[in-house]
Amino acid sequence: MALYLLFESASGYALFHAYGVDEVGQSVDAVRASVLELQRFSKAVKLAGFSPFSSAVDALNQCNAISEGIMTDELRSFLELNLPKVKEGKKAKYSVGVMEPKVGSHISEATGIPCQCNEFVQELLRGVRLHFDHFIDQLKPTDLEKAQLGLGHSYSRAKVKFNVNRVDNMLYHLYIHMVQLRQKLGHQYGISIYPLFWEWYSWHFPELVKIVNDNYIYSKVAKFVVNKSDLAEKDIPPLADLIGDEDKAKEIVEAAKASMGQDLSPLDLINVQQFAQRVMNLSEYRKNLYEYLVTKMNDIAPNLTSLIGEIVGARLISHAGSLSNLAKCPASTLQILGAEKALFRALKTRGNTPKYGLIFHSSFIGRASTKNKGRMARYLANKCSIASRIDCYSELNTSVFGQKLREQVEERLDFYDKGIAPRKNLDVMKAAIDDITNAVSEDGGGKEKNDTSAKKKKKKKSKAEADGEEMDLDKPAKVAAEADPETEKKKKKKKHKLEEPQEKEMAVHGNVEQDETPKKKKKKNREASEDVEPKTATEGKKKKKKKSKTEDDDV
Template sequence: MLVLFETAAGYALFKVLKEGKLKEPDELWKEFETPEAAQKTVKLLDFQKFENMSEAVSSVSTLIEGKLSKDLKKFLQKSFDGVELVREQLAVMDVKIGSIINKKFGINVVSDKTVMELFRGIKQQLDTLITGIKSEDINQMALGLSHSLSRHKLKFSPDKVDNMIIQAIGLLDDLDKELNTYAMRVKEWYGWHFPEMSKIVVDNLAYSKVIKTMGFRSNAQTTDLSEILPEDIEKELKEAAEISMGSEIAKEDIDNIIIGCEQVINLTEYRSDLYEYLKNRMLAIAPNLTTIVGELVGARLIAHSGSLLNLAKHPASTVQILGAEKALFRALKTKNNTPKYGLIYHASLVGQAAPKNKGKVARLVATKSSLATRFDALSEEKDVQAELGHTTRKQIEKRIRFLEGRNGDAGAKTEKDKGKKQKKGDLKLIPAIPSYNPSSDVAGPSKSTEYGIAGSSKSAEVSTAGTKRKVAEESEVESSEEESSEEASEKDDSTSSDEESDDDKSKDKKNKKKKDKTKKAKKQKLEAEQEPSKVTKTKEVKDKKDKKKDKKEKKKEKVSESTETITPKAEESKASKKRKKTEEVEGEVVSKSEKKAKKAKKSKEPSEEKIEQTESKKEKIVKKKLDKGKKREKEEDLTETEKVEKTEKSKAKKKDKKDKKDKKDKKKTAK
């Protein structure tokens, strides 16, 4: 059995001398306890050393990827020249490499528990088995190879260190916060001395520079501020300094304010330098991302995701929402609409878009920026000019123009949009144009028989209305034609010369005759159409008249019969009515006289009746009071035992009443 062993120094091929001991893998470690015992079990056949570090890194990296390097193939071909491959076996650590060697050379490959124990033993006694190499040298080689391999694996380059960007953007945000606090404090502090200045000079840097150069507001007229401010603002500031309402301050106060202004100036200068550094770093690390999104937004995306590689791993949907995680999870909890954008909202392309199209543009920018980050992070070729970024930015701008209808082709709409608009238009109700129905003009006999007289009358009315309308329209047309012909003839007469021929006159006469004939034919047709409607009308009128006559005759007969029977009774009723009236008149006269007499009596004796009523009321009140006093005396005379008996009796009566009611209710329910 042969053993392929990889070291940091090179490749080694060993031969197992005691193959019988491989059957017991648990006791194999005893054979490698001493270097002498190891030399007896394993023998070195061939060794190939790595010439330099780059060769070692390339060969080891190919082995890690599960491939055979060129150096290893050459080494195996040399060592297998004098060996019968059919009989021999090769012990390999990695199964993938073993399968490739088996396909390439046709040798049986082994990789199991015994092979693992064998490799441990060889590694333990490697100094004695491979002559000419010290253990210290092998350790140093292994350390150097591990470092170089890690760099190669991570594709290390100083230009692609995104940690610097993360730190720079963090510091830039902190500087902005500090600058705002310093500037606000300086404005508030100096505002006690010169409050009008904060409205005139808005910029924080210019404000602090003016304070540093001017000091007290009284020095405004003498100091030259042309380097800091434009002429208009300088003039306004000097005028305001003369009429200022601020309070006077000491020199110590102004000195401390100036120190605060110096801090603001220094911080702004440092911020501008840091921004330039970040801009250059972003162009070096992610040039395509910076062209699409911008330096600040790109740096914030990298800082939020952790690194450029992590950002490249994110899909476009997460890149779109990066920075709005709280809003996303809140929306998912409350089952509301999820946010459309996060940090990408601050990109210039998204800011250009209208509020309606911002969601679409944010999605588009996220997709293109994710592609750009993958290209920047994973491509081996450096795209310094950022060609991909520029092309994608142009595409996005074109799309924004198309959405907002700014470009020249926006007026010419696509076929899809036209189809959509037509579909939407189809849904709207178009009012139908009223058309003439000739069937309504004819009142046929079949309809009148089906629907009876009423149906025939309705159809006749419709037909007459239609014919009238038709006649009116035709008459208007004819009149218009006649007017036009008359106007034409008048014009011809006026323009024609005195030497008109007889032939022209004869032609005019013929034309008039033709017109008269056509008019007569039309009138005859209309009369023929109107005839059936007229017949039906006459019939209906006759029927109505006959019915009215019959009703009147019946009423007359009833009235005559009633007069004959009721004449004697009517005379008696009239006499009785006259008597009743006379009696009623007499009764009214008597009642009036009686009422007058009663009123006179009441007016004479009203005081006597009132006196009697008051006396009777007083007697009743006195009786009630006496009764109450007697009852109280009786109650006081009663002993305590008698009181208890009374209460018990009242309780017993109440119980009896309740029992009687319950019995009655039970009887009712039983029934």
């Protein structure tokens, strides 16, 4: 079977005929070694066809289609033009070797051309890429390098511009910056800005640390006080406004009067004040970053945020790399995300694997009992996986699913503690979908109903106008018909026939209208007062006589 090689270069599509190569009995190492020599490779592979791209935009479109595994119309026409034609009802006696298996499957589905992609074909295509400029005479090596460079820049620019995870990258860098800022401020790790500021200012006013515990408020008070000897009774109201407690403000003033700290020079006090201002600015900046993180998480992953919180959700997304990567992770991987070292150590030593990673920082794990922490982590990881997939692939920006999933986790906690049976996941998801449909109908349903009613009214009006026009066209004939006395008599007769059965029914039930004349009333009363039994008896006698006659005739 003949083998053709499809090569997608930066300058155009090329088709090569590998007539001197037999895959049977050939090892990949031997082919790899023979590909490097141009003389041997040119004897086995010949150029069968070449179709250059019309422009750089066309080259970019073709490159994007190949990367997505799509066969374009240009590629299809190129293959049909250069490959041998196959008669109807017969199989092709050749195959096409491609580098991308997705492209090969699409070509075989659309055109019926058999394609293959294996190590043997990839080594041959590597040789084609290595010696491509030698096969085409009109193409110079510098031209090929320029085309490759331009296509590479445009393709990379398009990938960065249309990156699906570009918003997630902002969230990733934001969370890393927040972690570094927290480490710098000394919230969790080592000696940093806050402890340094306490130590520095405690040489002047050591009693302030015991009165004010909050770092941010401590820096504000230190900037306000600066020199403890200047504090007086008049400074109590502004201190109370800073702290929010008047008793603590009085305690600070009294402690400043009997403080054991040493006095500082004016230059030292200026530096302490500047340091306090820097600490305040960093704290305010961290608060602003946290608010930005909350808004960003509600925009990117509202369901995951409502389920597990902003900080833990951001940690999961940043550790996975993006929201799409987190959505691709199964629940078992998400459960131990962040505990990779412990996992591989346990696998190496054949010990117990970890039950949770970053998900341990959720409040649900802390609320569960010791024996149920592993179960709760597994269940919460399952719900987080569902929430992340909904956020990644759903077009609606809603947190309804996250709220319902959070209710499920609360019910599971009650089940472990109190034994109350939780709801099924199917029922909860149906309730969430109903809530979303109701919310959408409330937002846009009224407008749609008004639009539909207005359209119906317009249709009715147009129909009525059309009927009116037709009636106006037939108006002379209608007037002539009304003027004809015979037609008027027929109408009266029809009307009289329709009204008679209604009057009879009303007379039987005694519901006679007031407009009836006294003669009609007497007649109807007489008919109603007459006994019906004699008539029925006579009818019975007549029937008996007829029956006896028929019996005599039979005899």
